[in-house]
Structures are given as C-alpha cells and as structure tokens.
Amino acid sequence: MSERVDTEFTQLLDTFIDGDLEHSQRQLLLARAAEDPALGAELASAIELQQALSGMPRLKASASLTRKLHKIPRRESRWFSRWVLRPRSAFAAILVMSLIGGHELYQQQQHQLAQQAELAQAKQDLALVLAYLEKVNRSANTQIQVTVNEATARPVARITTKTLQNQLQPRQEFEL
Amino acid sequence: MDKTYRQWITAHQDRVWSLALYLLRDRMEAQDIAQEAFIRLWQHREDMHEERVGPWLLRVTRNLCLDKLRKPRAEREPQEDDLVDERSPELVLGKNNEASRLHKLVAALKEPYRSLVILRDIHQHSYQEVAEVTGLSQPQVKTYLYRARKQLRQQWSEQEHE
Numbered sequence: 161m162s163e164r165v166d167t168e169f170t171q172l173l174d175t176f177i178d179g180d181l182e183h184s185q186r187q188l189l190l191a192r193a194a195e196d197p198a199l200g201a202e203l204a205s206a207i208e209l210q211q212a213l214s215g216m217p218r219l220k221a222s223a224s225l226t227r228k229l230h231k232i233p234r235r236e237s238r239w240f241s242r243w244v245l246r247p248r249s250a251f252a253a254i255l256v257m258s259l260i261g262g263h264e265l266y267q268q269q270q271h272q273l274a275q276q277a278e279l280a281q282a283k284q285d286l287a288l289v290l291a292y293l294e295k296v297n298r299s300a301n302t303q304i305q306v307t308v309n310e311a312t313a314r315p316v317a318r319i320t321t322k323t324l325q326n327q328l329q330p331r332q333e334f335e336l
Numbered sequence: 337m338d339k340t341y342r343q344w345i346t347a348h349q350d351r352v353w354s355l356a357l358y359l360l361r362d363r364m365e366a367q368d369i370a371q372e373a374f375i376r377l378w379q380h381r382e383d384m385h386e387e388r389v390g391p392w393l394l395r396v397t398r399n400l401c402l403d404k405l406r407k408p409r410a411e412r413e414p415q416e417d418d419l420v421d422e423r424s425p426e427l428v429l430g431k432n433n434e435a436s437r438l439h440k441l442v443a444a445l446k447e448p449y450r451s452l453v454i455l456r457d458i459h460q461h462s463y464q465e466v467a468e469v470t471g472l473s474q475p476q477v478k479t480y481l482y483r484a485r486k487q488l489r490q491q492w493s494e495q496e497h498e
Contacts, residue, residue: 170482170486171482174478174481174482174485177485178463202489205489205492205493205496206485206489209485209488209489209492210457212434212435212438213442213453213457213458214457214458214460215435216435216438216439216458217435218350218351218354218458218459219350219353219354219357219358220350220353220354221349221350221352221353221370222353222367225349225353225367225370225371226345226349228367228371229345229349229370229371229374230342230345232341232371232374232375232378233338233341233378236375236378236379
C-alpha cells in the first residue's frame with residue numbers, strides 16, 4: 161500500500177465516517193477494503209472508533225449547577241443594587257464623587273486666582289511704562305522748543321558775516 | 337428577558353457543561369467555567385440573537401477552558417473534593433473501560449484537534465457549528481479533524497494490540 165493510496169483511502173474513509181460519501185465512492189472504498197486486508201482492518205477500526213466516540217456520554221449538568229445558573233440574574237442584579245443602589249453605598253459614592261469634584265473645583269479656582277493676579281500685575285507694569293514714556297516725551301518736547309527758540313533769537317554772528325563777505329569778494333589770481 | 341434567559345439555560349447547559357468537563361476533566365473547574373459562560377451570556381443578553389446563543393456559549397466556554405488549561409496546574413486552585421469527584425468523565429465512564437480509555441486518548445490530543453473531536457465526533461455538531469465555535473473555516477475544520485482522527489485511530493489500534 162503506497163503512501164499516496166493510503167492518504168487517498170484515509171480521506172475517503174473520513175468522508176465515509178461523516179456520511180458524506182457518494183454511492184460510487186462508497187463502492188470504491190468497500191471494494192478496496194475487500195481487496196486489501198490492511199485497508200479492510202483500517203476501515204473496521206475506523207468504524208469501531210467512530211461508534212465508540214459517538215457513543216460517549218454527553219454529560220448532563222448537575223442539579224446544583226442548574227440551580228447556580230438560575231441564580232445568576234438575581235445575583236447579578238443584587239451585585240448592582242448592593243454596590244450602587246444601597247443607601248450606604250450610594251452615600252459613599254456621592255461623598256467620593258463630591259470630594260473629587262470639590263478638589264477639581266478648588267484647583268480650578270486656584271488657577272483662576274493665579275491668572276487674575278498675573279493680569280493685575282501686568283496692568284500695573286504697563287501703566288508704569290506708559291507714565292514713564294509720557295514723561296520722557298514731555299521732556300523731549302520742552303528741549304526741542306528751547307533749542308528752536310534759542311536758534312531763532314540769536315543774531316547772526318560776526319564770523320558768519322565775514323565768511324559770507326569772503327565768498328562774495330572776487331579772487332585776485334583770476335584778475336587780469 | 338428573565339424567561340428567555342431561563343430557556344437558554346435549559347437548552348444549552350448540558351452542552352456547555354459537557355464541553356467544559358471533557359476539556360478540563362475537572363468537575364469544579366468545569367462548573368466555574370459553565371457559570372462564567374452563563375454570566376457572560378446574561379451580561380450580553382440584550383444584543384444576543386436566539387440562533388447565535390448556542391455557538392456563542394460554546395465558543396466562550398471553549399476559550400475560557402483553553403485559558404484555564406494554559407495556566408500551570410498549581411495555579412488552577414485545586415479543590416479538595418477534586419479527589420472524590422464522582423462526576424469527572426473518567427469516573428462517569430469508569431464503568432465502561434473502552435469509553436474511559438478513549439476519553440484519555442481524546443484528552444491527550446493537542447488543540448484544536450481535541451476540541452474538534454469533542455465537538456464533532458462526541459457531541460455530533462455540524463461542521464458549520466464546529467467552525468463557528470472554534471473560529472476556524474470549514475475546510476480547516478475538515479483538515480484538522482482528518483489529522484486528529486488519523487492520530488486517534490493509530491493510537492487506538494496500538495492500544496488494542498498491546
């Protein structure tokens with residue numbers, strides 16, 4: 161019996177066991193089993209094993225397990241009510257949530273206060289800077305006015321007149 | 337809903353229990369798993385379709401059993417009455433030597449072979465149901481089952497010749 165034939169026969173055997181073998185293939189399988197004692201023994205063993213497997217008991221759930229399974233809905237609901245709906249648990253849950261909420265609120269308020277203080281300080285700094293700038297501006301204006309007034313009030317200096325006269329006199333080296 | 341859930345218990349408890357016990361071979365553990373599977377069913381009852389309940393329960397049961405089997409035995413909280421368990425499969429099958437021997441052979445198979453043999457050959461589920469429970473495709477189920485049966489036949493006949 162070659163390996164190929166063996167595999168082919170085993171596959172046929174498997175389909176036969178499942179009851180899905182067509183009539184012609186079934187005849188082929190039985191013919192091969194009749195020809196070859198080894199294949200015949202394998203077929204007999206397979207049928208015996210399959211009958212033994214299908215005859216194994218499907219175990220029944222015990223009465224105690226059935227009772228436990230029927231208690232599941234009540235037990236699950238009780239679990240819910242025990243932890244969520246009972247007054248003491250509810251009070252504890254509200255307390256914990258309030259504490260968490262209060263802490264959050266306190267942190268938020270602290271944060272807002274810090275922001276407000278920073279803003280006030282910035283406003284104060286800005287006012288100082290503006291006052292300083294105004295003062296500097298006023299001082300610069302005064303200085304400009306003084307300078308301009310001085311310049312317009314001063315008479316033309318002698319040296320300026322002399323310089324202008326020199327410029328107007330003809331140069332000697334160009335005279336003929 | 338309560339009534340429907342009770343009907344589901346009646347319809348599926350034996351299959352869930354049997355699968356858990358065949359996989360775990362331990363009554364207390366199988367009972368815990370069966371309860372856990374039905375607790376999950378209760379929690380998912382609102383979005384459960386009637387026809388999906390069976391395969392869904394078996395899939396959850398199998399997955400819970402495989403998780404349990406992955407843990408070393410010492411971590412699996414042995415119970416005192418494991419030793420006097422009058423309903424473990426070996427003892428239930430004890431009166432029938434052949435069935436007991438066969439169960440040991442099935443239990444010694446690796447996954448997914450073991451689950452496939454239990455679901456298909458012992459519990460007689462259809463290929464489609466087995467595929468749904470194991471999360472395998474139908475061709476995969478057929479291929480693995482072919483290998484599992486071959487291995488089982490070999491061991492079965494070897495034991496017969498001993």
